[in-house]
Amino acid sequence: MHENVHQNVFFFFFFFLLFKSNLINSEIQSFKIITDSRSLIMFEDFGFNNPGYISISISSISITTRSMNPTNSSLMGCFYAPSPARRAMKLALLNDYCIIGKPFIFPIFVFNERTLLSQSSINKTIPVTIPDLYYIFFLNCAKTSSISMNVDLETYNIKPNGDPYYTDEHFTNLPSTLFTFSFLFFVFLLIWLRLCIKNKYFLHRIHILMALLLFFRFLDLFSYAKTQHVIRLTGLSHGWNVLWLVVYFVKNILFVNVIVLIGAGWSLLRPCLQEFHKYVLSIAVSLQILANLCFVLMRGFGPSNEHYSKEIGSTENIWELCISHSCLCWIY
Numbered sequence: 500m501h502e503n504v505h506q507n508v509f510f511f512f513f514f515f516l517l518f519k520s521n522l523i524n525s526e527i528q529s530f531k532i533i534t535d536s537r538s539l540i541m542f543e544d545f546g547f548n549n550p551g552y553i554s555i556s557i558s559s560i561s562i563t564t565r566s567m568n569p570t571n572s573s574l575m576g577c578f579y580a581p582s583p584a585r586r587a588m589k590l591a592l593l594n595d596y597c598i599i600g601k602p603f604i605f606p607i608f609v610f611n612e613r614t615l616l617s618q619s620s621i622n623k624t625i626p627v628t629i630p631d632l633y634y635i636f637f638l639n640c641a642k643t644s645s646i647s648m649n650v651d652l653e654t655y656n657i658k659p660n661g662d663p664y665y666t667d668e669h670f671t672n673l674p675s676t677l678f679t680f681s682f683l684f685f686v687f688l689l690i691w692l693r694l695c696i697k698n699k700y701f702l703h704r705i706h707i708l709m710a711l712l713l714f715f716r717f718l719d720l721f722s723y724a725k726t727q728h729v730i731r732l733t734g735l736s737h738g739w740n741v742l743w744l745v746v747y748f749v750k751n752i753l754f755v756n757v758i759v760l761i762g763a764g765w766s767l768l769r770p771c772l773q774e775f776h777k778y779v780l781s782i783a784v785s786l787q788i789l790a791n792l793c794f795v796l797m798r799g800f801g802p803s804n805e806h807y808s809k810e811i812g813s814t815e816n817i818w819e820l821c822i823s824h825s826c827l828c829w830i831y
Contacts, residue, residue, distance in 0.1 A: 526665035527734035528652045532637075534563065536645040539591040539598075540637040542577075545654040546668035551627040553579060553635060554653040555607060558620035562610075566643040574599065574640035576609035577623075581631040588634060597640035607635075630668060653734060665734035666727070674731060677724030684717040708757050715750040722746050 532540065545551075555577055564570045574597075580588065584603035590596040598604050608623050627633060635654065639646055655663040666673070691713055695706055722743040726736050 526654050526667075526730060529650070531649050533647050534645045535647070536639065538595045538639055538642075539588060540639070540646075542635045542637065542650065542652055543654055544632060544634045546632045546670075547627040547630055547654075548656040548668045549628055549630050551630075551654070551656045551668075552624055552663075553607065553627060553633075554622075554624040554655075555635070556620060556622045556651040557648050558651075559647070559649045560610075560621075561647040562641075562644055563647070564641070564644040570641050570644040572610040572641075575638065575644070575646060577607040577635070577637050578604055579607055579625075579627070579633050579635045580604050581629070581633055584634070588636070591638070595642075597638070599638055599640050604638075632669070655734065663734075664731050666731040670727070674724050674728040677720050677727065681717050681720035681724055684713060684720060688713040688717055705757070705760055708753065708760070712750070712753045712757050715746055715753055718746045719743070719750045 562570050580603050587598045587601050591598045607625055608621055655665045658664055691710055695702055726739040726743050729737050729739055
């Protein structure tokens with residue numbers, strides 16, 4: 500009874516995270532920033548080809564200040580920068596350092612009083628003509644001021660026929676590569692099923708679990724390839740990201756079970772597990788479940804989140820700890 504309640508609570512929490520998180524960075528993004536005082540708010544990093552475009556829309560802009568003096572809005576704006584500016588951006592993130600006007604920091608637009616008073620929103624599309632990895636971010640060099648706004652952002656490259664595609668230049672061939680590997684795993688699955696049927700008198704339950712693992716590995720690669728393919732064409736994942744994470748979750752749990760059960764000799768040498776192996780299996784599966792939840796959280800937190808660095812750092816530490824301890828369980 501209690502186990503069923505715990506399982507229901509866990510699966511509710513897992514699927515809540517799936518549907519509430521902005522999973523797998525799409526290249527058409529909408530997010531809300533509320534009373535954020537950070538000097539640098541990262542929006543996106545994207546590898547542009549020639550030509551590429553950044554299209555950004557800012558609305559519902561509100562600036563609040565802790566000072567008695569009015570805010571100098573010209574110290575705020577949206578910028579983009581190529582990879583050589585990474586060091587300056589690191590200074591801005593760690594030391595609250597203003598990098599407006601520094602080399603390789605290019606403005607998309609800068610706030611001014613006239614614009615803020617006359618327009619309810621700001622829309623800008625700019626070309627990127629030099630191929631590189633670019634960072635798109637908001638800078639706030641008004642130390643005592645906070646910003647609230649809604650942001651709509653699109654980053655895309657242009658095909659030779661003039662159509663946009665929303666894939667990072669460095670991952671252009673990723674969908675086709677993933678589809679190829681998913682096909683190979685499907686072939687492995689068919690070969691394994693044929694061997695199992697041919698040798699059905701020697702078939703054990705572990706062989707069925709191994710077939711399931713091959714199936715979910717194929718499904719994992721296929722759903723991720725489909726996700727990247729749909730993002731490439733439309734800029735959005737259209738729910739394929741949720742399917743991929745569910746399959747990814749199940750595949751990892753199956754993988755841990757198969758490794759531990761093979762190590763324990765289940766279905767091959769022993770029909771039943773010893774108490775020690777049962778404990779090892781339960782610990783390994785629990786750690787893998789926790790690691791998967793951390794993975795979902797890491798995909799869900801966007802860099803525009805005010806507590807992004809703190810949250811993602813803590814979650815990554817827990818994830819690495821769970822993975823390392825889960826590996827120790829496999830060894831035992």
